[in-house]
Amino acid sequence: MTAYRGKYADELIANAAYIATPGKGILAADESTGTIGKRFASINVENVEDNRRALRELLFTTPGALQYLSGVILFEETLYQKTASGKPFVDVMKEGGVLPGIKVDKGTVELAGTNGETTTQGLDGLGARCAKYYEAGARFAKWRAVLKIGPTEPSPLAILENANGLARYAIICQENGLVPIVEPEILVDGSHDIDRCAEVSERVLAACYKALNDHHVLLEGTLLKPNMVTPGSDSKKVANDVIAEYTVRTLQRTVPPAVPGIMFLSGGQSEEEATLNLNAMNKFQGKKPWTLSFSYGRALQQSTLKTWQGKEENVSKAQEVFLGRAKANSEATLGKYQGGAGGSDASESLHVKDYKY
Amino acid sequence: MATSSLVKLNAASSQWIGQHSFSQRSVSSSSPTRRVSFPLVRASYVDELVNTAKTIASPGRGILAIDESNATCGKRLASIGLDNTEVNRQAYRQLLLTTPGLGECISGVIMFEETLYQSTTDGKKFVECLRDENIVPGIKVDKGLSPLPGSNNESWCQGLDGLASRSAEYYKHGARFAKWRTVVSVPCGPSALAVKEAAWGLARYAAVSQENGLVPIVEPEILLDGDHPIERTLEVAQRVWAEVFYYLAENNIVLEGILLKPSMVTPGAEHKEKASPEIIAKHTLQMLKRRVPPAVPGIMFLSGGQSEVEATLNLNAMNQSPNPWHVSFSYARALQNSVLKAWQGRPENIEAAQKSLLVRAKANSLAQLGRYSAQGENEDAKKGMFVKGYTY
Numbered sequence: 001m002t003a004y005r006g007k008y009a010d011e012l013i014a015n016a017a018y019i020a021t022p023g024k025g026i027l028a029a030d031e032s033t034g035t036i037g038k039r040f041a042s043i044n045v046e047n048v049e050d051n052r053r054a055l056r057e058l059l060f061t062t063p064g065a066l067q068y069l070s071g072v073i074l075f076e077e078t079l080y081q082k083t084a085s086g087k088p089f090v091d092v093m094k095e096g097g098v099l100p101g102i103k104v105d106k107g108t109v110e111l112a113g114t115n116g117e118t119t120t121q122g123l124d125g126l127g128a129r130c131a132k133y134y135e136a137g138a139r140f141a142k143w144r145a146v147l148k149i150g151p152t153e154p155s156p157l158a159i160l161e162n163a164n165g166l167a168r169y170a171i172i173c174q175e176n177g178l179v180p181i182v183e184p185e186i187l188v189d190g191s192h193d194i195d196r197c198a199e200v201s202e203r204v205l206a207a208c209y210k211a212l213n214d215h216h217v218l219l220e221g222t223l224l225k226p227n228m229v230t231p232g233s234d235s236k237k238v239a240n241d242v243i244a245e246y247t248v249r250t251l252q253r254t255v256p257p258a259v260p261g262i263m264f265l266s267g268g269q270s271e272e273e274a275t276l277n278l279n280a281m282n283k284f285q286g287k288k289p290w291t292l293s294f295s296y297g298r299a300l301q302q303s304t305l306k307t308w309q310g311k312e313e314n315v316s317k318a319q320e321v322f323l324g325r326a327k328a329n330s331e332a333t334l335g336k337y338q339g340g341a342g343g344s345d346a347s348e349s350l351h352v353k354d355y356k357y
Numbered sequence: 358m359a360t361s362s363l364v365k366l367n368a369a370s371s372q373w374i375g376q377h378s379f380s381q382r383s384v385s386s387s388s389p390t391r392r393v394s395f396p397l398v399r400a401s402y403v404d405e406l407v408n409t410a411k412t413i414a415s416p417g418r419g420i421l422a423i424d425e426s427n428a429t430c431g432k433r434l435a436s437i438g439l440d441n442t443e444v445n446r447q448a449y450r451q452l453l454l455t456t457p458g459l460g461e462c463i464s465g466v467i468m469f470e471e472t473l474y475q476s477t478t479d480g481k482k483f484v485e486c487l488r489d490e491n492i493v494p495g496i497k498v499d500k501g502l503s504p505l506p507g508s509n510n511e512s513w514c515q516g517l518d519g520l521a522s523r524s525a526e527y528y529k530h531g532a533r534f535a536k537w538r539t540v541v542s543v544p545c546g547p548s549a550l551a552v553k554e555a556a557w558g559l560a561r562y563a564a565v566s567q568e569n570g571l572v573p574i575v576e577p578e579i580l581l582d583g584d585h586p587i588e589r590t591l592e593v594a595q596r597v598w599a600e601v602f603y604y605l606a607e608n609n610i611v612l613e614g615i616l617l618k619p620s621m622v623t624p625g626a627e628h629k630e631k632a633s634p635e636i637i638a639k640h641t642l643q644m645l646k647r648r649v650p651p652a653v654p655g656i657m658f659l660s661g662g663q664s665e666v667e668a669t670l671n672l673n674a675m676n677q678s679p680n681p682w683h684v685s686f687s688y689a690r691a692l693q694n695s696v697l698k699a700w701q702g703r704p705e706n707i708e709a710a711q712k713s714l715l716v717r718a719k720a721n722s723l724a725q726l727g728r729y730s731a732q733g734e735n736e737d738a739k740k741g742m743f744v745k746g747y748t749y
Contacts, residue, residue, distance in 0.1 A: 002592045003647070206606035213599035219647050252652040253612050257681050258643075287651040289681040 004218040008177040012221030015099060015139050016179045019223060020261025020291040023330050024070035026181075028265075028297035029056055030103035030142065032075055039301075045310030053081045058308060059301070060089055062319040066096030068330035073101040073142050073181075073295070080136065090137035101140040101181070102133045104169070108146055117158040120145050120165050123172070130176035140179035142225070142295075143169040148187045149200050149232065159207045167211035174221055181263065181295065183225035184208050188267050189353055190232035198229045198246050205254035219258040225295050226251075227267050228277055233351050240273075244280035248288060257289035264292070266299035268351030274299035275328045275337055282335035293333045298350045300325050303342055402570040406614030407654075409533045409572045413493050413616060414655025414683035417722045418464035422659075422689035423453055424497035424536060426469060433693070439702045447475050452700060453693070454483050456711040460490030462722035467495040467536045467574075467687070473527065484531035495534040495574070496527045498562070502540060511551040514539035514558050517565070524569035534572035536618070537562045543593050543625060544583040552600055560604035567614055574657065574687070576618035577601060581662050581743055583625030587632055590622050591640050598648035612652040618687050619645075620661050621671055626743045634667075638674035645682070655683040660691035662743035665717055666734050669724045676727035685725045690742050692717045698737060 004012075019026065031039065036055075037047035045051050056078050060066070072093060079102055082088045090100045104126060108118035120143060130141065145162035147154040162184060170180035184204050186197065205226065212219065229246040231238055251262060266274040274296055281292050294300075303325065308318035321342065328341040413420065425433065430449070431441030439445050450472050466487055473496050476482045484494045499516035514537060524535065539555040541547045555577050566573035577597050579590065598619070605612065622640040624632050632640075645656060660668040668691040675684050686692075695717060700710035717738075723729040 002588070002595050202606065206603060210599060210603040213595065213648070249652070253650050254606075255650060256647050257649075257651060258646040287681050289651055 003216050004171060004174045004221070006175060008174060009218060009221065011177060012174055012179050012218060016221050016223055017260045019070045019099060019140065019179065019263070020293065021070050022291055022293070022333055024068060025293040025329055025333060026071040026073060026101070026263050026295035027059065027069050027300055027326070028073045028142075028295050029059060029078065029301070030073040030075045030101075031297065032103075032107075033077065036075075039305055040310070043305055043309050049077070051310060052077065054084075055305075055308070056081065056089065057083050058315055058318055059304070059322055060092050060096075062322050062326075065319075065323045065326045066093070066098050068326040069096075069098050071099045071101050071140060073103055074138070075103055079133065079138060094137070099139045100137050101142060102138040102178070103143075104129060104133070104141045104173070105143040111158060111161060114155055114158060115150065115153060117148065117153060117155060118146055119158075119161045123165070123168055126169065126172045127176055130173055130178050134177040138178060140181060140223070141169075141173045142181040142183060144183045144185060146185050146187065147200075147204060149190050149192050149196060154186070154200060154204065159204055163204070163207040163211040166208055167215035167217060170212060170217045170222060171215045174218055179221055179223060180217070181223045181225045182208060182212065183265065185225075185265055185267065186227050188227065188230060188233045188351065191234040192232040193235055194229060194231045194238055194242065194246055197231065198250050201227070201229050201250045202253055205250070209254060209256065219256060220260065222259060224255060224259055224262045224290075225265050226262065228264055228269075233268070233353070240276045240280040241284075243277050244284045247277075248281055248284050248286050248292075251290070252287055255290060259290050261291040261293060263295035266294070266296045266350070268349065269299060270349050271299045271302055271325055271342060271346040272339075273347070273349075275325070275332045275341070276339065278329065279332035279335060279337040282333055291333070294329045296329065300329070302348070302350055303345045306345065402567065403611055403614065405533075405570060406567055406572050406611060409493060410614050410616055410654045412491075413465045413534065413572070413657075414685065415464050416683070417726050418462055419685035419721055419725055420465040420467060420495070420657050420687035421453070421459075421463045421692055421718070422467045422536075422687050423450060423472065423693070424467040424469045424495075425689065426501070427471065430469070433697055434702075437697055437701050443471070445702070446471065449700070450475065450483065451477050452707050452710055453696065453714060454486050456714050458490075458715065459718065460492045462715070462718035463490075463492055465493040465495050465534060465687075467497055467534075468532075469497055473530055473532060482531075488531070493533050494531050495536060496532040496571070497538075498523060498527070498535045498566070498571075499537040499539070505551055505554060508551050509545045509548045511542055511545045511548060512540055513551070513554045517558070517561055520562065520565045521569060524566055524571050528570045532571060534574060534616070535562075535566045536574040536576060538576045538578055538618075540578045540580055541593065541597055542580050542582065543585050543589060547593060547597075552597055556597065556600035556604045559601055560608040560610065563605060563610050563615060564608040567611060572614055572616060573610075574616045574618045575601065575605070576659065578618075578659055578661060579620045581620070581623070581626045582745060584627035584629075585625040586628055586630075587622060587624045587636065587640055590624065591644055594619070594622050594644045595648060598644065602648060602650070612650060613654060615653060616655045616657055617649065617653060618657050618659050620659055621663075623663075623671075626662065626745070634670040634674035637671045638677070641671075642675055642680070645680075645684075649682060651681040653682050655685060657685050657687035660686070660688045660742075662741065663691060664741045665691045665694055665738040666731055667739070667741070669717075669720045669729055670731055672721060673724035673727060673729040676725060683725075686721045688721065692721070694742060695738055
């Protein structure tokens with residue numbers, strides 16, 4: 001078998017292509033219960049199911065926002081939740097032309113014998129879970145592998161192990177009708193320069209595509225969710241155009257054109273930074289046979305959360321803020337963003353050292 | 358990865374990094390215990406490698422391969438009743454390389470070592486003749502195939518010993534790109550060992566070539582021999598190219614400074630059904646899209662025993678819509694067959710022979726642009742040139 005050709009092949013290709021529609025992108029709303037708790041703590045909101053439901057309802061029912069989204073990544077709990085008036089979230093999305101996605105990994109654990117490097121868990125019973133999620137309306141999945149840059153990191157072991165995990169996850173998803181988003185995040189933490197980030201990113205992506213190919217993954221039915229190529233968080237900043245040039249070059253060297261879309265993670269960048277960088281990439285003149293878009297969590301929700309404060313009376317205002325960021329990023333995928341959406345709030349860095357989801 | 362020797366993608370934007378242009382930038386010293394160090398020698402050739410590759414991959418042009426070893430050239434000469442002497446080999450190559458206007462459709466010529474050092478009977482170096490036509494001179498650097506021990510009757514390609522100094526010499530004599538042909542056999546497996554060896558050998562050769570200023574053409578030929586269907590060829594091709602690109606990455610190859618020379622994805626020569634150009638194009642493009650990063654500037658197909666017209670039709674079918682890389686030709690037999698027949702070793706036929714080279718070159722040039730039509734091609738050009746168990 002050259003690549004997956006089972007019953008879901010055509011659907012996977014169509015869904016991946018749809019998610020990669022220029023002008024649209026992904027809202028990553030798949031924070032685990034623990035992680036969303038941290039967000040809520042920052043705005044003094046109790047971490048109970050109804051509040052989690054209320055936040056997601058705020059986002060998904062923002063008037064006019066869904067047109068800028070092709071997918072939303074959900075945490076398992078959210079896949080089965082409804083609006084206050086009883087409409088399932090998946091139906092809200094379906095009507096808005098948005099594909100529901102589902103986080104399927106079970107977090108990271110340390111690799112023995114390494115300097116704090118990790119592998120991602122979640123392969124056991126993954127097939128059955130994916131089939132269940134497909135039945136509930138999910139059409140794509142996400143699995144986050146994590147690597148870090150250090151004097152001797154990422155080690156060949158960490159690269160191999162994470163690439164293999166991603167490949168196994170990917171083919172299992174495809175067998176069960178879910179488009180796998182392949183996410184090998186190289187953390188921005190560190191004092192390395194942009195060259196080092198580029199070198200590591202190329203090495204990691206080459207290993208990922210080798211593993212995906214060895215595991216017969218159908219590339220046309222996948223999406224990539226990489227980090228942008230930037231200096232480390234403790235290093236001197238560079239201009240958006242530089243990030244764009246380095247990032248596109250790295251992708252040109254590693255990502256086969258069969259992959260329809262590259263949906264960047266924001267990894268701690270401020271809302272505005274994440275949008276400006278994406279915009280610069282889409283303005284950059286060079287070979288880009290894949291869509292360059294977004295799959296943002298914090299970089300789409302931060303200001304919205306602050307505006308909401310968990311209060312019913314703030315919902316409308318918060319939705320306006322969310323709409324503004326969604327529209328900004330949509331424009332960025334077309335290279336048409338003019339800048340300035342959201343004011344100074346949007347420029348606040350969201351980097352948290354050694355961030356754990 | 359070769360990132361410290363940054364490639365000028367876009368002259369305007371390269372002003373950005375601290376106001377220094379790329380070529381002035383020194384290797385970064387941010388991390389004292391950097392795992393990978395980049396040889397500064399190679400850094401000095403990067404711009405040239407990228408430019409050379411781009412020149413060869415220019416629209417409407419492709420490569421004329423005339424790198425037959427003396428023994429193989431002898432076979433060609435024998436087919437028209439000529440002895441295999443240096444004089445005859447020189448005469449034949451002179452005919453080809455002095456064809457007026459050749460540079461309109463040909464961007465590069467691959468030569469055998471003997472030819473790189475030869476001149477016309479008037480004393481003009483062949484390399485100079487090519488330069489005058491804006492054609493890049495290239496050189497075959499491998500030392501041929503040998504049986505691969507421990508494999509399933511498969512081969513491996515030799516030539517790494519002394520490759521660096523040979524490459525440097527060739528560069529001095531005007532060569533700017535190199536070629537190394539290894540083979541993979543579908544009927545023999547291929548075994549994992551053979552695929553690994555083919556890919557690794559290519560990656561090592563590519564690294565040495567770039568180090569010495571030569572753009573490496575990466576050629577893992579998946580032989581036409583066999584009765585397998587096109588799907589099997591696709592499977593093997595995907596496997597081979599996945600391995601090749603992984604090892605190119607491990608060897609820190611600058612992908613913007615290489616060219617590929619793949620075989621098209623077709624059924625085996627003895628398969629019961631022939632595939633149309635559209636089917637071949639569909640499978641070949643699918644393979645390329647799944648395996649070739651866009652940084653690679655050009656893909657120059659080998660003809661591998663297809664007839665002249667077949668090779669042109671297939672190339673044309675692949676260029677019916679834009680591709681993220683230049684998709685072109687690097688043909689030997691498929692460009693030379695008619696020429697030999699027209700020449701017959703007679704001086705009075707030289708002009709006619711050169712004209713027929715131009716006809717084939719023009720046809721393939723049009724195919725590169727997706728504008729070729731087979732109307733008016735003669736019967737000879739349609740004859741297949743597959744030879745079972747063909748050895749160069």
